[in-house]
Structures are given as structure tokens and as C-alpha cells.
Amino acid sequence: MEKDTSFLLTGIKFNKKRFAGDFSRFKKRKQRNDDSPVDDLSYFKREDTEAEKVVVSVNKKRKRKTKAERVEGFSVFKGSDSVPVVTDEGSEQEENNQKELNRQNERDLRLRKKYGIHVSGNNVPSPLQSFAELSTRYGCESYLLHNLVKLGFKEPTPIQRQAIPVLLSGRECFAKAPTGSGKTLAFVYPMLMKLKQPSKDGIRTVILCHTRELAAQTTRECKKMAKGSKFRIKLMTKELLRNTDFTKLPCDILISTPRRLQLCICKKKKKIDLSRVEYLVLDESDKLFERSLLEQTDSVVKACSNPSIIRSLFSATLPGFVEDVARTVMHDAVRIIVGDKNAASESIKQKLIFAGSEEGKLLALRQSFAESLNPPMLIFVQSIERAEELYGELKFDSIRVGVIHSNLSQEQRESVIDDFRAGKTWVLIATDVLGRGMDFKGVKCVINYDFPDCAASYIHRIGRSGRAGRIGEAITFYTEHDIPYLRNIANVMTASGCEVPSWLTDMPKKKWKKHCPRRESISTKPKDEEE
Numbered sequence: 440m441e442k443d444t445s446f447l448l449t450g451i452k453f454n455k456k457r458f459a460g461d462f463s464r465f466k467k468r469k470q471r472n473d474d475s476p477v478d479d480l481s482y483f484k485r486e487d488t489e490a491e492k493v494v495v496s497v498n499k500k501r502k503r504k505t506k507a508e509r510v511e512g513f514s515v516f517k518g519s520d521s522v523p524v525v526t527d528e529g530s531e532q533e534e535n536n537q538k539e540l541n542r543q544n545e546r547d548l549r550l551r552k553k554y555g556i557h558v559s560g561n562n563v564p565s566p567l568q569s570f571a572e573l574s575t576r577y578g579c580e581s582y583l584l585h586n587l588v589k590l591g592f593k594e595p596t597p598i599q600r601q602a603i604p605v606l607l608s609g610r611e612c613f614a615k616a617p618t619g620s621g622k623t624l625a626f627v628y629p630m631l632m633k634l635k636q637p638s639k640d641g642i643r644t645v646i647l648c649h650t651r652e653l654a655a656q657t658t659r660e661c662k663k664m665a666k667g668s669k670f671r672i673k674l675m676t677k678e679l680l681r682n683t684d685f686t687k688l689p690c691d692i693l694i695s696t697p698r699r700l701q702l703c704i705c706k707k708k709k710k711i712d713l714s715r716v717e718y719l720v721l722d723e724s725d726k727l728f729e730r731s732l733l734e735q736t737d738s739v740v741k742a743c744s745n746p747s748i749i750r751s752l753f754s755a756t757l758p759g760f761v762e763d764v765a766r767t768v769m770h771d772a773v774r775i776i777v778g779d780k781n782a783a784s785e786s787i788k789q790k791l792i793f794a795g796s797e798e799g800k801l802l803a804l805r806q807s808f809a810e811s812l813n814p815p816m817l818i819f820v821q822s823i824e825r826a827e828e829l830y831g832e833l834k835f836d837s838i839r840v841g842v843i844h845s846n847l848s849q850e851q852r853e854s855v856i857d858d859f860r861a862g863k864t865w866v867l868i869a870t871d872v873l874g875r876g877m878d879f880k881g882v883k884c885v886i887n888y889d890f891p892d893c894a895a896s897y898i899h900r901i902g903r904s905g906r907a908g909r910i911g912e913a914i915t916f917y918t919e920h921d922i923p924y925l926r927n928i929a930n931v932m933t934a935s936g937c938e939v940p941s942w943l944t945d946m947p948k949k950k951w952k953k954h955c956p957r958r959e960s961i962s963t964k965p966k967d968e969e970e
């Protein structure tokens with residue numbers, strides 16, 4: 440982790456230059472907000488202006504409030520210098536307004552406390568008490584509410600309670616909430632509400648996901664939530680990239696990996712125009728800002744050059760460098776943290792098992808299958824080679840097993856996922872390609888056959904179980920190689936409310952480098968036969 444952080448600290452410098460365009464856009468936006476009249480025709484300008492009016496009137500009401508009353512005291516956010524003006528009218532009406540505002544603030548605080556929501560920023564909108572408020576407070580269309588009912592969602596999850604009002608009020612945000620806690624709906628739903636009607640005005644929304652599998656899943660979820668509308672929701676597939684004249688593509692919501700979208704931006708012939716994008720979501724944002732995806736993500740962010748764009752960052756892990764990027768780039772953003780910052784989902788029972796050696800791991804795995812195989816189950820390994828090796832070992836056992844990694848073709852990857860979702864395979868061996876974002880509803884158990892390479896990877900991998908409040912189980916094998924890093928996992932376990940033996944928490948702290956040791960191959964063949 441530390442290594443990543445230091446890299447991305449230099450990345451912050453990098454971003455300042457790279458996002459120079461954004462800075463200038465913000466400047467432009469600020470100027471426009473100051474200078475332009477209220478009657479700007481664009482939808483978002485009108486929204487902004489309404490929001491500003493509300494803020495001004497609220498600020499007037501907040502007579503004796505000072506900067507110190509900003510929620511949780513973050514002073515890093517730009518464009519929020521709305522220190523309330525002290526007026527001396529002192530009318531009864533003003534006092535009543537003030538009382539009502541105080542009551543509202545108390546209600547907000549209570550609700551946030553109840554659901555473990557922590558916010559930073561100025562004038563953070565009240566969290567939702569229920570989905571019904573989407574209609575009473577925001578005039579949500581009935582078909583959207585109906586879709587929630589059809590999906591069986593009765594109550595908003597904590598991240599939905601806070602992120603939806605923030606995005607509906609036209610604010611940018613960066614948010615961290617546990618795995619499986621409904622972040623997808625938290626960003627898709629307000630988008631659908633704000634887009635209101637389908638339009639032929641080019642691409643209006645972009646959602647970036649780090650893998651094709653997650654992009655495909657998000658597209659499906661989006662379509663479910665938008666059922667009954669005529670929104671055009673497109674997944675950037677190879678075919679779309681190859682065969683589409685983007686100047687003629689009506690598209691309300693485009694979902695893509697950064698790589699595919701960057702390819703499209705770079706090919707001038709494709710003429711993709713992202714300058715009208717009104718919403719940009721970076722899902723699994725810390726992954727998108729990692730070295731391997733940073734350049735591609737960056738070019739998408741730049742291409743989305745609409746000065747009124749609303750950007751949001753979501754993940755179950757929010758390292759400092761991502762917060763730094765967010766603060767540098769975003770305008771008057773709200774920071775939302777649900778639960779403990781370094782915790783995994785609390786509904787997962789976490790276990791560490793000392794397997795001694797590589798051979799010991801295979802024995803332990805087979806033994807656990809023999810005792811109680813609780814499918815569907817995911818098994819994570821650290822490399823493609825090891826995924827194939829483990830598959831080679833297990834495919835002749837009497838369990839239905841599949842394997843997925845980035846060396847498979849897209850068709851093969853899709854078919855493996857489909858088989859797992861359909862229950863045709865019970866156990867899926869995967870590299871970290873499947874470690875984040877994927878929502879396999881029934882996964883009861885995740886096994887970290889190979890110790891994860893960082894704490895974030897641990898949190899995301901085990902978060903494939905225990906989703907949407909269900910109980911899950913996570914078993915992590917470790918060998919001598921992994922012992923120096925155990926303490927980091929123990930910290931996550933403690934933060935998630937798991938009992939951890941004291942010898943683990945007493946271990947010395949070890950700076951976490953990307954931990955990917957050379958391991959003996961996975962095989963039950965005697966060593967001399969392998970040669």
C-alpha cells in the first residue's frame with residue numbers, strides 16, 4: 440500500500456499538470472457562475488442556479504453560523520466559501536426558520552449516526568429517511584420507484600441514503616462504502632432521475648469500470664433500474680467500438696472500461712464527442728487511478744470537458760491518494776464514508792489458516808471440500824499460471840469447477856461467468872480480475888488460496904461474499920512467506936469487528952509492498968515427476 444501511495448503522491452503532481460484542463464474549466468465555471476445570468480438554457484445550469492438560491496437562502500437563515508460549523512471540519516474543498524452572512528433583522532420568522540434548520544441538522548446527525556455515515560463538505564444535503572422521499576423531496580418519476588419495488592428494495596442502504604441526495608443536488612462526491620452495499624444504485628439512480636428524458640444530444644453520461652465483466656454487469660443493472668423508460672444505455676463492446684459512427688449514436692448512458700473508451704477517443708476517425716457528458720462516474724475509483732489504468736482514465740476525464748459536469752468517485756477502499764486527487768480535481772465535493780475506513784463488510788466471517796506450505800494449501804482445500812462444500816464459492820490465486828495449475832488439480836475431483844483470468848478470450852470469460860451464475864459450476868478459480876465489483880448474489884464463501892497482495896485487494900476479494908446484508912465467509916491461507924503481512928490483514932479484521940488473537944495484533948507493523956512472492960507450483964505430483 441505504502442508503495443502505491445508514494446507513487447500516487449508523485450501522481451498528485453502528475454495529476455495537477457494532467458488535469459490542468461480541469462483547473463481551467465473550473466475557473467471558467469466559477470467565472471460563469473459569477474457572471475452569467477440565471478437564464479442559462481442548459482439543464483444543469485438551471486439546477487445549479489436553483490441549488491445556489493437554496494444555499495443562499497439557507498445561509499441567510501443560518502444567521503450566527505460560522506465556518507467552524509462545516510460538517511466534520513474539512514477545509515480542503517474549493518468553491519465553498521459560503522460563510523453565512525449575519526443579518527440583523529431578527530424577525531420571528533427568521534428565528535423560526537433557524538429553529539427548523541437546527542431541528543433538521545439534528546435529524547440529519549441522528550440518521551447519519553444510526554447508519555454509520557460520515558460526511559465532509561459544505562451544506563451536505565440531508566440523508567434519505569426512506570425511498571419514498573425520492574418522490575416527496577425530489578419528484579422522482581413513478582416508473583423509477585416502481586422499479587425499486589420490483590427489484591425488492593425496501594429501504595435505501597446507508598450509501599444510498601447519503602449519496603443519492605448529494606448527487607441529486609448537483610454536487611460532486613467521492614464515496615467509500617463497504618462491498619456489496621449497493622453503490623451501483625447510489626450512482627445510477629440519481630443519474631436516471633436527473634437525465635429525466637432520453638435525448639439525442641450525444642453521450643450524456645459515462646460510467647467507467649475497471650473490467651469488461653464489471654462494465655457488463657453495471658449495464659445490466661442500469662437497464663433494470665431504467666426499465667419502462669426509453670433511455671439508451673450502451674455498453675462499449677468490441678463490436679460497438681469497431682462498427683459505430685459515434686456522431687450518429689444516440690446514447691444517454693455509456694458504460695465502458697477506460698481502455699476501450701481511450702481507444703475510441705484516440706481514433707480520430709471515430710469522432711466520439713464526450714464534451715457534453717453531464718455525469719461521469721468512476722466506479723472502483725482507486726483501481727482506475729492505479730498506474731496500469733491511470734493514463735487511460737485520465738484521457739477519459741479530460742475528454743469529458745463539459746464545465747458543468749458532475750463527477751463522482753465510488754469504491755469500497757479509498758486510499759489517501761485518491762482523496763487527494765478528488766480534492767485537487769473536484770469542485771465543492773462532498774466526501775462520504777460509510778463505516779470504518781479500513782474495514783471489510785461486517786457481514787463476513789473472516790478466518791486465517793496457516794497452511795505451512797504450498798502442498799499444505801492443496802490438502803487444506805481438499806479437506807475443506809470434503810468436510811463441507813458450500814457452493815457457490817470463489818477461490819483467488821495470485822497469477823494466471825497458478826489459476827490454471829489449481830484448475831488442473833481440481834478439475835478431476837468430483838466438484839464442478841471453472842477458471843477465469845485475463846488470458847481467456849472475451850467469449851470464454853463471458854461463458855465462465857454465465858456458467859457460474861447459472862450454477863453449472865460451483866467453484867470458480869479466479870485471479871484478481873474478478874476481485875472487485877462483481878456481484879454474484881449467492882457466493883457464500885471466498886477462499887484466498889494465495890494471500891492477497893495488499894489490504895485493499897483483501898477487502899474487495901472477500902467482499903464477493905456477504906453481499907446485500909447476507910452472511911458470508913472468507914478463508915485466507917497463509918504460509919511462511921506471508922507471515923510478515925499478517926498484521927495488515929489482522930487490522931482489517933479488527934476494523935470489521937472480527938475477533939483477532941492478540942499475538943496477531945502484537946506483531947510488528949510491516950510496510951506493505953505489493954506482496955506477490957514466488958511460490959512453488961500447485962501440484963500433487965511428486966517433485967521428480969514434474970521435471
Ligand SMILES: Nc1ncnc2c1ncn2[C@@H]1O[C@H](COP(=O)(O)OP(=O)(O)OP(=O)(O)O)[C@@H](O)[C@H]1O
Binds near residue numbers: 593877880906
Ligand atoms: N436498497 C437495497 N436493498 C437491498 N438490496 C440492494 C439495495 N441496493 C442494492 N442492493 C443489492 O445489493 C447487491 C450489491 O450491490 P452493488 O453491486 O451495487 O454493491 P457495491 O457496493 O457496488 O459492491 P462492490 O464494492 O463489491 O462493488 C446487489 O445484488 C444489489 O442488487
